[in-house]
Amino acid sequence: MSDNTIGSEGRVHNRLMVLEQREGVLKGASVDLWHRMQMECGGSELRAVLLGPVDGENPLGQLLGSGVIHHAGDERLREYDPRLYGAVIRSLFEGEGCSELLFADTALSRDLAPALSVRLGASLLSGCSALPRDRSCSRRLYSGAAEGNFVAASSRAIFTISPSSIPLELATGTVPEVLPLAIPALRGDDLPSIVRQVVMQVGMVDVAEAAVVVAGGRGMGGAEGFTLLEELAFLLGGTVGASRTAVDEGWRPHGEQIGQTGKLIAPRLYIACGISGAVQHLAGISGAGTVVAINSDPHAPIFEATDFGLVGNVGEVLPDFIAAIRDFLKMQ
Ligand SMILES: Cc1cc2nc3c(=O)[nH]c(=O)nc-3n(C[C@H](O)[C@H](O)[C@H](O)COP(=O)(O)OP(=O)(O)OC[C@H]3O[C@@H](n4cnc5c(N)ncnc54)[C@H](O)[C@@H]3O)c2cc1C
Known part of the structure; x- marks a missing residue:
C-alpha cells in the first residue's frame, strides 16, 4: 500500500481522493484537484477512486501524472446514489487502510462527505482553501473576511477542497494506472438511496466549472x-x-x-x-x-x-x- 499524504518535511501519510463524473464526463473540479495533488506531491504516488462509467475514446486521458485510479465503472454508478457511492468509497478506504479522504467541493461532496464522516468516524473539514498538510487545512471564515487553520481531531479525516483559479503547471508524459473496482456487498448500515431525482435546468456550462x-x-x-x-x-x-x-x-x-x-x-x-x-x-x-x-x-x-x-x-x-x-x- 502506498503512503501518500504530504506532511511537513515532505513526509507522506495515506490518502484517497474521490474523482467524480456526471453524465459520463469527468467533473472538472475533481480533475483539477487530482492535478493539484500531483503538483504538490511532486511525483509521489496518489490514489483515487472514480465512481461511475466515463464515456468516449480514452476518457481518462486528461488525468495526468502518476498514481493509481480505482475505477468503479458499473452502470449503476452513473447516477449519484449515496448508498452505492458510500459503499464503494468506504470499502476501499477501509480496505486500503487510508486515513484521509479528499473531495473537490461540489454538490455531491456536500451531500456525501458529512454522511461518510459519521460512517467512517472521521473528522470533516469542508471548504478548505488549499490541500491539507499534517492533517490540517486553512479555511476562509466569515464569508472570506478571515482565514483560519483547522486540525482534524480524529485519526481519520475527510477534506473537501474549494476550487481555485491558480494556473496549473503539469508535467506531461506519465499517466496513472487504472484498476477496475467492483461494487462491494452492501451492509445494513450503508447510506440511504435516492428516492427521486429532480434535475434543474442550468446554463450550457455549470457555473462552478466555467472558465x-x-x-x-x-x-x-x-x-x-x-x-x-x-x-x-x-x-x-x-x-x-x-x-x-x-x-x-x-x-x-x-x-x-x-x-x-x-x-x-x-x-x-x-x-x-x-x-x-x-x-x-x-x-x-x-x-x-x-x-x-x-x-x-x-x-x-x-x-x-x-x-x-x-x-x-x-x-x-x-x-x-x-x-x-x-x-x-x-x-x-
Ligand atoms: C444567510 C444568507 C445567505 C446568502 N447567500 C447568498 C448567496 O449565496 N449569494 C448571493 O448573491 N447573495 C446571498 N445572500 C444575499 C446577500 O446578502 C445580498 O442580499 C445579495 O447578494 C444582493 O444581491 P444583489 O447584489 O443582486 O442586489 P443588491 O444588493 O440590491 O445590489 C444591486 C446592485 O445593483 C446596482 N445597480 C442598480 N441598478 C443598476 C444599473 N442600472 N446599472 C448598474 N448597476 C446597478 C446597485 O448600485 C447595487 O449595488 C445571502 C444572505 C443571507 C442572509
Whole structure:
C-alpha cells in the first residue's frame, strides 16, 4: 500500500481522493484537484477512486501524472446514489487502510462527505482553501473576511477542497494506472438511496466549472436584462451566473446562484453586473482570477473586491461592451 499524504518535511501519510463524473464526463473540479495533488506531491504516488462509467475514446486521458485510479465503472454508478457511492468509497478506504479522504467541493461532496464522516468516524473539514498538510487545512471564515487553520481531531479525516483559479503547471508524459473496482456487498448500515431525482435546468456550462462567468444581480432590472449577459457570456466562451436576489426574484435558476448558499466558482474571469458585492456573494468568488464589476454606484462594496471596476448603468455600458468585443473578435 502506498503512503501518500504530504506532511511537513515532505513526509507522506495515506490518502484517497474521490474523482467524480456526471453524465459520463469527468467533473472538472475533481480533475483539477487530482492535478493539484500531483503538483504538490511532486511525483509521489496518489490514489483515487472514480465512481461511475466515463464515456468516449480514452476518457481518462486528461488525468495526468502518476498514481493509481480505482475505477468503479458499473452502470449503476452513473447516477449519484449515496448508498452505492458510500459503499464503494468506504470499502476501499477501509480496505486500503487510508486515513484521509479528499473531495473537490461540489454538490455531491456536500451531500456525501458529512454522511461518510459519521460512517467512517472521521473528522470533516469542508471548504478548505488549499490541500491539507499534517492533517490540517486553512479555511476562509466569515464569508472570506478571515482565514483560519483547522486540525482534524480524529485519526481519520475527510477534506473537501474549494476550487481555485491558480494556473496549473503539469508535467506531461506519465499517466496513472487504472484498476477496475467492483461494487462491494452492501451492509445494513450503508447510506440511504435516492428516492427521486429532480434535475434543474442550468446554463450550457455549470457555473462552478466555467472558465468565464458573467453574473447579474438586482441591477439587471429583470429577467430580460439577462439577455445581454447571455450574449456577453457567449462571446467570451463563458456562462451566466446570478446573485441570490436575481434567483429569489425568479429571474434565473438556482443552479446559477453564486455565493455562500449558492455555488463556489473559480473562473479565470468573473464579470459582476449590477451586483452590490454582499459578503455572502463574495464568499462564492474568492477562487476567481480576474474580477471585473459594472455598477452605477461608485461606493458599491463589489469595487473593493475587483481588479477592474466600471461605474455606469448596465443598460448603457453592456451594449457598448458587447459591440466592442464583437469588433475585436472580427479583427482576429
Ligand atoms: C444567510 C444568507 C445567505 C446568502 N447567500 C447568498 C448567496 O449565496 N449569494 C448571493 O448573491 N447573495 C446571498 N445572500 C444575499 C446577500 O446578502 C445580498 O442580499 C445579495 O447578494 C444582493 O444581491 P444583489 O447584489 O443582486 O442586489 P443588491 O444588493 O440590491 O445590489 C444591486 C446592485 O445593483 C446596482 N445597480 C442598480 N441598478 C443598476 C444599473 N442600472 N446599472 C448598474 N448597476 C446597478 C446597485 O448600485 C447595487 O449595488 C445571502 C444572505 C443571507 C442572509
